[in-house]
Amino acid sequence: MTTTEIKDQLFSIVKVYLPQxxxxxxxxxxxxxxxxxxxxxxxxxxIALDVEDAFDIMLDEKDMEAMQTVDAAVTIVxxxx
Numbered sequence: 001m002t003t004t005e006i007k008d009q010l011f012s013i014v015k016v017y018l019p020q021x022x023x024x025x026x027x028x029x030x031x032x033x034x035x036x037x038x039x040x041x042x043x044x045x046x047i048a049l050d051v052e053d054a055f056d057i058m059l060d061e062k063d064m065e066a067m068q069t070v071d072a073a074v075t076i077v078x079x080x081x
Contacts, residue, residue: 006055006077010070013050017043029071055081 007029015024019038026037033039039047048064051057051073057080059067067073 001055001081003074003078006074006081007070009054010051010073010077013047013054014039014070016050017047027070029069029074031070032068033070034068051077057081 011024011027014027014033014037017039018024018026022038031037033044033047034041044064044067048059048067051067052059055077057077059076059080063076063080067076
């Protein structure tokens with residue numbers, strides 16, 4: 001799986017959890033999930049679960065703490081796929 005494919009899949013996952021006042025076009029590789037995109041902590045857990053399902057991987061607590069930006073999530077997924 002390429003970096004672009006991973007990033008596209010992550011964008012699709014994150015888009016579902018954006019608050020109503022944040023447009024999907026706001027998602028960039030450098031977007032901080034909470035600070036820039038306004039995703040709350042409960043939805044971060046949902047995103048982590050969706051990432052696990054989408055990529056058939058297991059995230060540990062360290063991975064979830066490190067998954068602050070889209071790029072960080074890409075790096076974590078690439079390391080586990």
